[in-house]
Amino acid sequence: MKSYFKMKNSIFIFFSFLIFLIFLKYNEIPKKTFNLLTDNYDKRMIKIYGFCEKDGYGFLKEFKDKYKFEKNIKVINFKPRPSSDWIINRANSIYDDEYIFLINYVKDIDLTFVKKKNFFYNVNDYEFSDGISKIKFNIEKKKINGPIKLLIKNKHDKKIYEKQLDKIEDDVWINISYKTKELNSRWDKFLIQIQGLEKLDFDKILDIKVRLISSFDLDNYQIIENSNNCYLIKK
Amino acid sequence: MKELIFIIFQNFFFFLFFFISPLNLILENTKNKFSYIDQINLNIIFFLNILLVTSFVKISNFYFIMFYFILCLISLLIKIYCKWEIKKVDLSLVFITLILSTIFSIDLATSIELSWDAKWFWFLKTSSLYAENNIYLLKDFIAPDYPHLGSLVWSLFWKYPFNLNEYFGRIFYIFFFITSILSFVEVIKVEYFKKIFISLLFIFLIYEKSIFSGNQEILIFSIFVIILKIFLIFMEKKKIYSHFFINLLLFSIFPLAWIKNEGLFLVAIIIFSLILIFYKFSKFSNYLILIAILILILRQMFLFMQNIDLESFEFDKTLKFYNFENILSNTYFILKDLIIYSLLQPLIILGIISILYIILFHKFILKNEKLLNFIFIFFILKMLFIFFAFHLSMENVEWQSKVGMKRVLFQFSPIYLLVFYYLNKIKIFK
Numbered sequence: 001m002k003s004y005f006k007m008k009n010s011i012f013i014f015f016s017f018l019i020f021l022i023f024l025k026y027n028e029i030p031k032k033t034f035n036l037l038t039d040n041y042d043k044r045m046i047k048i049y050g051f052c053e054k055d056g057y058g059f060l061k062e063f064k065d066k067y068k069f070e071k072n073i074k075v076i077n078f079k080p081r082p083s084s085d086w087i088i089n090r091a092n093s094i095y096d097d098e099y100i101f102l103i104n105y106v107k108d109i110d111l112t113f114v115k116k117k118n119f120f121y122n123v124n125d126y127e128f129s130d131g132i133s134k135i136k137f138n139i140e141k142k143k144i145n146g147p148i149k150l151l152i153k154n155k156h157d158k159k160i161y162e163k164q165l166d167k168i169e170d171d172v173w174i175n176i177s178y179k180t181k182e183l184n185s186r187w188d189k190f191l192i193q194i195q196g197l198e199k200l201d202f203d204k205i206l207d208i209k210v211r212l213i214s215s216f217d218l219d220n221y222q223i224i225e226n227s228n229n230c231y232l233i234k235k
Numbered sequence: 236m237k238e239l240i241f242i243i244f245q246n247f248f249f250f251l252f253f254f255i256s257p258l259n260l261i262l263e264n265t266k267n268k269f270s271y272i273d274q275i276n277l278n279i280i281f282f283l284n285i286l287l288v289t290s291f292v293k294i295s296n297f298y299f300i301m302f303y304f305i306l307c308l309i310s311l312l313i314k315i316y317c318k319w320e321i322k323k324v325d326l327s328l329v330f331i332t333l334i335l336s337t338i339f340s341i342d343l344a345t346s347i348e349l350s351w352d353a354k355w356f357w358f359l360k361t362s363s364l365y366a367e368n369n370i371y372l373l374k375d376f377i378a379p380d381y382p383h384l385g386s387l388v389w390s391l392f393w394k395y396p397f398n399l400n401e402y403f404g405r406i407f408y409i410f411f412f413i414t415s416i417l418s419f420v421e422v423i424k425v426e427y428f429k430k431i432f433i434s435l436l437f438i439f440l441i442y443e444k445s446i447f448s449g450n451q452e453i454l455i456f457s458i459f460v461i462i463l464k465i466f467l468i469f470m471e472k473k474k475i476y477s478h479f480f481i482n483l484l485l486f487s488i489f490p491l492a493w494i495k496n497e498g499l500f501l502v503a504i505i506i507f508s509l510i511l512i513f514y515k516f517s518k519f520s521n522y523l524i525l526i527a528i529l530i531l532i533l534r535q536m537f538l539f540m541q542n543i544d545l546e547s548f549e550f551d552k553t554l555k556f557y558n559f560e561n562i563l564s565n566t567y568f569i570l571k572d573l574i575i576y577s578l579l580q581p582l583i584i585l586g587i588i589s590i591l592y593i594i595l596f597h598k599f600i601l602k603n604e605k606l607l608n609f610i611f612i613f614f615i616l617k618m619l620f621i622f623f624a625f626h627l628s629m630e631n632v633e634w635q636s637k638v639g640m641k642r643v644l645f646q647f648s649p650i651y652l653l654v655f656y657y658l659n660k661i662k663i664f665k
Contacts, residue, residue, distance in 0.1 A: 012428035016435050023439045029338055032345040036239055041400050048348050055354075082354035091363030091376065155631075189631065 052230040055084045056103035059230040063101075064088040066225075067232075071096035076216065077103040078229075080125055080186050099224070102216060102231040109212040111183065113192050120192040120208050127186055129212035131179040132161060136211070139170040140204040149195040152210070155188055173211070183212060238344060241397050242406065246336045249396055250410045251329065253303070254278040257310035269468075271325050272332075272418040276461045277483075279411055283458075283490040286391070287384050291537075293369045300395045331431065332413050335438060339409045339447070346444050347402050351638075353449025357386055361404065361449075364390035371541060379543045382534075384493040385451035408453045412446070413438060415457040415464075419652055422467045423659045437652075440581040446645065451495045455646040458494075462487045462505065463649055467656060470606065476519045485526050492530050497646065500620050502530055508612045512605050565632040569625045572640040580644060586651025589658055597661060606660075610653050617647050 024030065035044065042061065051058030060075065072089040073096055084103055089095075109129055113120035135150070145167045152161040160182045165174065183190060192208055221233035258281045259274040269277065282303065289299050349358055356377040363373060370383050393404035420434040446453045465487060469480040488505065491498035506527045510520045538544070577583045593607070621643060628635040 009426070009428045012426075012432045016428070016432045019432075019435055019439055023442075024338070027342055029341060033239070033341050035345050036341055037236055041238070044345060044347060048346070082351055086349070086354050086358045086362070090366055091359050091368065091372075 049087070052228040053104065054079070055081065055087060056101070056230050057084075057087055059103065059227055060084060060088045060101055063225050063232050067099075069096060069099070073099050073101055075101045075103065076128055078106050078109075078126070078128065079104040080127075098235055100216070100221075100233050100235075102233060103229075105216070105218075105229045105231055107214065107218075109214055111190070111210040111212060113190075113208040113210065115205065115207065118193075118202075120194075120205075122190045125186050126212060127184045128215040129184055130181065130215050131213040132176045132183070133211040133213045134173040134175050134177075136171065136173045136209045137168045138206040138208070139168065140206060141170065143167055143169040144197065144201045144204065147196055151193040151195070152183075153191050153193060154182065155190070160190070168205075177213075179213075183210075238399065239341070241399060241403070242340045242344060243337055245392075245397065245403060245406055246340060246410065247333055250336075250407070251275075251333070252311075253307060254282065255311065256307045256314065257281075259310070259314070270418070270421055272328055272414055272421065273464065273468075275414050276411075276418045276464075277487075279414070280458065280461060280487050280490065283384060283388070284486060286387060287490060287493055290370050290383065290387055293371075295367055296364075296391055296394060300391065327431070328417055331434070332410070332417060335413050336406070336410050339413070339442065340406045342444060343402055343405060343409065343447050347400075348444075348448060350445065350448035350450050356381060357389075357449050357451065358401070360386040361389045361393070361401070365393055365401075374541050374543050379541075380538060381496060382493040382498070384490055385454050385495070388454075389449075405447050405449065408447050408457075411457045412441075412453055415460040416441070419460050419464045419649075422464060422471075422656060425659065433655075437582070440585075441648075450642060452642045452646040454494050455491060455498055455501060456649055458487060458491055459501065459505075459646070459649040460652065463653055467653075475513065476516055481519075481522050481526070484523075485529075488526065489530060492534050495646075497624075497643065499531065499534060500624075501646065503527060504613060504616045504620065507616060508609055511612050512609050561632070562626070565626055566622070568633040569622060569636050569640075572636040573621065573644070576641040576644050579641065580648060582648050582651050583644060586648070586654045589651075589654045593654070593657065593661075604657075606653065606657055610650060610657070613650050617650070 039047070042058075045061075046058040049055040049057035056075075056077065064073065072085075072093045075084045075088065077084045084101075088101075109126045110124075111122050111126065112124055113122050132152075146165050148165045148168060150161075150163045150165060151159060153159055160180060161176075161178055163176065168174070192210075194202065194205070216233075218231070218233065221235060223231055224234050225232040254275045256278065258278045259269075285303065286299065294302075359376055360373055360381075360383055363376070364370070364383070364387050370387070373379060373383055388407055389401075389404035391404065392407045393401050397403060416438050417434050420430055420437065423430060423433060425433070446456075462484070465480070465483050466475075469475045469477065474480060488502050491502050506523045510523050513519050577587070590610070621640075624643070625632055625636045625639070628639075
């Protein structure tokens with residue numbers, strides 16, 4: 001009887017060790033322990049948050065330390081992820097109006113709208129635009145003749161922009177130059193409605209690109225530091 | 236090397252010393268026997284309550300930590316003076332806690348990534364509190380109606396004892412998670428090594444890096460586990476109507492409302508389930524109702540005094556823009572994510588399989604079993620909450636359910652631990 005209990009205990013000790021070892025292997029704990037011993041905190045952070053990609057941890061940290069800014073510096077990350085503010089800025093501190101960090105900067109911001117039933121919906125989003133610069137259609141044929149009415153609306157059916165077009169051509173930019181801040185949202189969906197088209201022609205439109213006017217034209221700023229698509233700029 | 240040593244030190248010496256007292260002076264003198272791990276968990280909950288209360292009166296972190304440290308030291312000295320029996324300490328459980336906590340901390344230290352919500356608002360609250368700003372300044376931040384207790388603990392252990400990196404604050408979440416599961420499994424009556432095996436199994440099945448990514452659900456989860464453990468201790472002793480249970484319940488449930496807004500709903504669901512089970516005992520039910528009202532009033536008072544609306548709920552916009560034509564499609568999205576994310580959580584899958592087993596083979600309804608009724612009432616209320624919360628979500632329901640469902644399910648998932656307790660009780664895996 002005693003030996004039976006001993007054996008039973010041994011089985012559970014064995015299985016406890018087994019799942020423990022599986023866990024260590026599955027989660028690469030030995031490798032991670034080695035990394036912890038060899039890489040310092042900043043190096044590990046750059047591996048995760050990138051130098052000049054993702055949150056731009058390396059770029060922000062390097063130049064925040066180099067210039068020893070006393071105030072918070074505004075951080076604009078062009079990739080739709082939570083602001084990179086948390087990396088360098090302290091809560092409840094005032095912001096320096098002179099300097100700005102730009103992470104993942106892109107000159108031409110294009111919103112892409114894809115077809116879903118009778119409308120085109122945006123699949124990406126930006127927060128830093130001053131308006132609409134131009135529009136381009138991706139069509140299965142060379143051109144579609146109008147008159148065509150193009151409407152850009154938000155999800156609550158509020159009209160943001162409206163334009164009458166005589167024709168639309170495949171892969172040709174149509175100049176717009178319309179100032180609006182209403183397309184700056186990471187949360188709201190926008191839609192494009194096209195009126196006055198036969199169903200056959202409507203089906204030929206594959207997607208629509210809307211180029212936005214960037215709020216940060218680098219020509220208007222002094223570039224203090226730059227690495228790939230990351231900038232430290234001064235007004 | 237320095238970081239690893241500090242991680243080990245924080246887990247081995249700091250947390251164990253910090254949470255070994257002071258409540259055990261009271262707990263050891265009661266007839267209800269609380270194990271060593273139970274005492275650590277109840278001390279953690281006591282600590283959360285004290286921290287919460289002192290946060291309202293603008294006591295600096297330094298003075299708080301010194302005050303608490305002295306309190307622990309005095310109670311430890313009293314214990315030693317009263318010939319504290321070291322035999323009462325289950326050293327193997329202490330050893331398991333420390334080994335697991337260190338391993339999970341290493342995992343955290345190398346995959347430091349914060350979640351979306353953590354970057355968006357939790358970390359900003361934490362860094363403000365870390366900078367010794369008081370909680371009343373948090374109203375100028377994103378999501379001002381989100382409570383602050385989780386961020387406060389994070390900032391405190393970030394700064395003390397070592398003031399190294401922010402993730403040291405999150406090591407507390409790991410420690411609490413492990414001790415809460417170990418504490419719960421103690422109530423399952425099996426042989427010692429089987430118990431350790433079950434504990435490890437639960438911990439490894441539930442563990443994933445993302446639960447320590449700065450989101451607060453893990454705190455809700457751990458506190459809920461402790462509440463269930465207390466509930467079982469008193470159920471077993473048939474002392475559920477005692478003042479001691481009601482006081483312990485109030486004291487454990489209170490921090491829930493100050494960690495996340497969903498914590499308020501969890502408080503309501505737990506209390507409502509208890510009332511429905513014990514409705515025959517009107518005095519007990521009255522106490523529970525009083526607890527719920529008290530917690531709700533205190534939380535609302537805090538928001539009201541600072542002119543903060545419950546803006547995350549966005550009731551006005553939700554009702555204004557809710558499109559009733561989408562009710563069916565939204566229900567479909569919620570149901571789909573509910574199934575998908577339930578299947579992604581082993582504890583929930585095992586729990587549901589066990590529930591089905593009980594329904595099919597044990598005809599639970601006929602037995603009028605209070606524990607099972609509690610599980611089922613909780614389950615129904617939880618489902619109602621999930622459907623209402625997501626339907627009334629201001630954002631796109633499909634998107635909101637996709638990003639939020641897993642976390643909501645996780646914080647309610649400890650209820651399935653009760654199913655395993657029940658299986659043990661009816662001698663399924665004895």
